[in-house]
Amino acid sequence: VSTPAGPPPDGSGEFGLIAWFRARAERTAAVAFGIGDDCAGLRFTPGREVLITTDMLLDGRHFLSAEHTPEQIGRKAMGVNLSDIAAMAGVPLAAVVSVGLPLHHGSRSAEELARRLFHGLNGMARECGVALVGGDTNAWDGPLVVSVTVLGEATEKGPVRRSGARPGDVVLVTGRLGGSLASGRHLEPRPRISEALALHQAANLHAMIDVSDGLAADLNHILEESGNLGAVLSAMAIPVHPDAERAAAGDGRSPLDHALGDGEDFELCFTVGPDDANRLLAEPPARVTLYRIGDITPESGLRLAHPDGRVEPLEPMGFDHLGGDAERSAP
Amino acid sequence: VSTPAGPPPDGSGEFGLIAWFRARAERTAAVAFGIGDDCAGLRFTPGREVLITTDMLLDGRHFLSAEHTPEQIGRKAMGVNLSDIAAMAGVPLAAVVSVGLPLHHGSRSAEELARRLFHGLNGMARECGVALVGGDTNAWDGPLVVSVTVLGEATEKGPVRRSGARPGDVVLVTGRLGGSLASGRHLEPRPRISEALALHQAANLHAMIDVSDGLAADLNHILEESGNLGAVLSAMAIPVHPDAERAAAGDGRSPLDHALGDGEDFELCFTVGPDDANRLLAEPPARVTLYRIGDITPESGLRLAHPDGRVEPLEPMGFDHLGGDAERSAP
Numbered sequence: 001v002s003t004p005a006g007p008p009p010d011g012s013g014e015f016g017l018i019a020w021f022r023a024r025a026e027r028t029a030a031v032a033f034g035i036g037d038d039c040a041g042l043r044f045t046p047g048r049e050v051l052i053t054t055d056m057l058l059d060g061r062h063f064l065s066a067e068h069t070p071e072q073i074g075r076k077a078m079g080v081n082l083s084d085i086a087a088m089a090g091v092p093l094a095a096v097v098s099v100g101l102p103l104h105h106g107s108r109s110a111e112e113l114a115r116r117l118f119h120g121l122n123g124m125a126r127e128c129g130v131a132l133v134g135g136d137t138n139a140w141d142g143p144l145v146v147s148v149t150v151l152g153e154a155t156e157k158g159p160v161r162r163s164g165a166r167p168g169d170v171v172l173v174t175g176r177l178g179g180s181l182a183s184g185r186h187l188e189p190r191p192r193i194s195e196a197l198a199l200h201q202a203a204n205l206h207a208m209i210d211v212s213d214g215l216a217a218d219l220n221h222i223l224e225e226s227g228n229l230g231a232v233l234s235a236m237a238i239p240v241h242p243d244a245e246r247a248a249a250g251d252g253r254s255p256l257d258h259a260l261g262d263g264e265d266f267e268l269c270f271t272v273g274p275d276d277a278n279r280l281l282a283e284p285p286a287r288v289t290l291y292r293i294g295d296i297t298p299e300s301g302l303r304l305a306h307p308d309g310r311v312e313p314l315e316p317m318g319f320d321h322l323g324g325d326a327e328r329s330a331p
Numbered sequence: 332v333s334t335p336a337g338p339p340p341d342g343s344g345e346f347g348l349i350a351w352f353r354a355r356a357e358r359t360a361a362v363a364f365g366i367g368d369d370c371a372g373l374r375f376t377p378g379r380e381v382l383i384t385t386d387m388l389l390d391g392r393h394f395l396s397a398e399h400t401p402e403q404i405g406r407k408a409m410g411v412n413l414s415d416i417a418a419m420a421g422v423p424l425a426a427v428v429s430v431g432l433p434l435h436h437g438s439r440s441a442e443e444l445a446r447r448l449f450h451g452l453n454g455m456a457r458e459c460g461v462a463l464v465g466g467d468t469n470a471w472d473g474p475l476v477v478s479v480t481v482l483g484e485a486t487e488k489g490p491v492r493r494s495g496a497r498p499g500d501v502v503l504v505t506g507r508l509g510g511s512l513a514s515g516r517h518l519e520p521r522p523r524i525s526e527a528l529a530l531h532q533a534a535n536l537h538a539m540i541d542v543s544d545g546l547a548a549d550l551n552h553i554l555e556e557s558g559n560l561g562a563v564l565s566a567m568a569i570p571v572h573p574d575a576e577r578a579a580a581g582d583g584r585s586p587l588d589h590a591l592g593d594g595e596d597f598e599l600c601f602t603v604g605p606d607d608a609n610r611l612l613a614e615p616p617a618r619v620t621l622y623r624i625g626d627i628t629p630e631s632g633l634r635l636a637h638p639d640g641r642v643e644p645l646e647p648m649g650f651d652h653l654g655g656d657a658e659r660s661a662p
Contacts, residue, residue, distance in 0.1 A: 052370055141474075147478035
C-alpha cells in the first residue's frame, strides 16, 4: 500500500488524494493504526477466528459506470463483502479497497471518481461499524475496477459454516427474492449483519449462506458442502419479491423462476433443526423477517414441490462468473 | 467470495476452477478453514496486532501481459504485498486474491490464464510460508487485473512503523538499488521478510519502509510521518545496482539518479540509532546485506551530499500512480 502523508500544496495527485482519504476514512476501536503506513494494524478479540472475504467488482459485469453513480458502485462493492461476513454470522471490523480508475477522461476526473467512490465505500462501512484502513489507488487505460477485502471476527459461538446442514433441518430465508438485477436493487445491498447475529444468538444455526448467486445455486453450495445432502423446497413457500414479478412481466419467465434463479438478493439462507425453526418462526428476533421454504433431505439433489403434489428436480442455475455471456451479470 | 465445492464433470467453468484452486492452495496452521465458504477463517497469535495490506496490479501499468508470463505476474502480485508486511517486520500468514480475466480469447483461455496466475501466486506464497485462503475469479471485457490482500501479524516486539525515525538516526538499506523496471527485475520481487525479522530481533529499528516508489520518495515518507524530519544522504554511499548502470547507459541519466528514483527494488530502508547502526554494520545478521547511506536531521527535507562537499536538495521523485504518463510504470 502506498500511503504517504504529505499532500502537495494543491491537494491533488496520488499523495494528495491519499491524504484526503486518510482524513475522512472511518476509524473504530479495532484500528491500532490505519492509512499512512505499509500496512494497517488491527486488534481482534483474542481467541476468536478472524474472518476474511474479498470480492472484485468490474465495470460491465457487476455495475455499469455509464448508468450507476460512483457512490452506488462504492456502496455495492463494500456491501457485497459485508454480506459474506453476515453469511457466517460474523462481526465485520475493517476493510481495505483497491481501485483501478479509467484514465479516459484524464487524471483530474480519475481523482473526482475516486473521491465519489470513497463516499460510497466509506458510507456503507460507517453504517455497519466497519473501519476503512487502507487501499491502493491506480489509474489505467482499462475500465473501472473496485476490489474490496473485509475482515471480521466470529462471535463466541463461532462462525456458521456452509457445511453444517443435517437431514431433517428446515431451510429458511430472511427476505423476498428475485428481480434484484433487473430492478437495480442489487446496487443497494443491505448486508444482513444484525439479522445474522440475532439469529445466531437465538438458535443453533447449522449452515448459512447469503443469496448472491441465486437461491437454488447458493442452497446447492450448502448441500454439497454438507456432504451432498438434498433439499425439497415448497414452490408455494418461496417468498417472491415484487421486483421478480416485474422482471417476469418483462421477460416471460415466471416470478418463481426469478426468485429461485436470480442472484444478488443478499438475503440469508440458513438451516436449523425443526424445534429451532418452529421457535424462530413463532417468535422471530426483533426486525428479522423469516420464511420457511423447505427441508433438508438425506438424498442428494435439490427438488421443488408443487402444490399439486408434483416434485421436480431443480437445477442450481448458478451464475458462472467466467462465462462470456454478460447478459445476466451486466445489470 | 464465491467458493462452491462441486466441480462440473469436466472440471471446467467457475466452480470447476475453484475446486481446482481449492485442491492446490497453500495451507498452514494459521488456517481454520480456507477456500469453500463465504469467508476464510484464520487464527492469529492472541495479543499481536494483525497487519493488512493490499495492492492491485494492472496490465499496462505494473506488468505487460503481452511480455510477461502469467506465472511472473502472479509472483509479482503476491511478492509486492509480502514486501509491505516485511516493511513492518511482520510475519505474513495468509492471502486472498481477486482477478479480472480478459475474455478476448474466450473463456477457455481465461481459465488457463487463471491456472497459470495461480501457480505464480501460490508458489510465492508457499516460499514465504503464507496460506492462500480465498479469492474471487471473474472474466470481463477489460484487461487483466490482479488484486492481492495479505494478512500478517506483528512479532512480540510490535510492528516497525514509518513514523519512528529520530534526529541523529542512521539510514540503512538492505541491497543495491535502481534499474528494476528497465531490467525486468521488478517481476521477481524478493520480499525481505526474514531479513526484516532478523534486523528487528538484532536491533531497535526506529522506522522502516520497503523501496517500492523509489528510495528518495520512500525515505521521504518516513521523514514526513516522523514529524517532518530531514535526511542527508551520501551520494558515494548509495548502493547502485548493476541494472541501474545498464539503465543509465540506455537513457543518459546517471546510475545514481536511477538508484535514487527508480521504484520496485523491494529492499528495506530503515533507521536506527548510531550505536545500533555500528553494531549491525560490524556484525550483520546472517544473510543480511547492509549499506549505511545517510543520517536523519532535525531540519526537514531530503538532501544529497556529494564527495566534493556540495549538499543539494533531493526531490522525492515519487511515482504518481494516478498520472496519465504510464512510461515509468509500464515496464
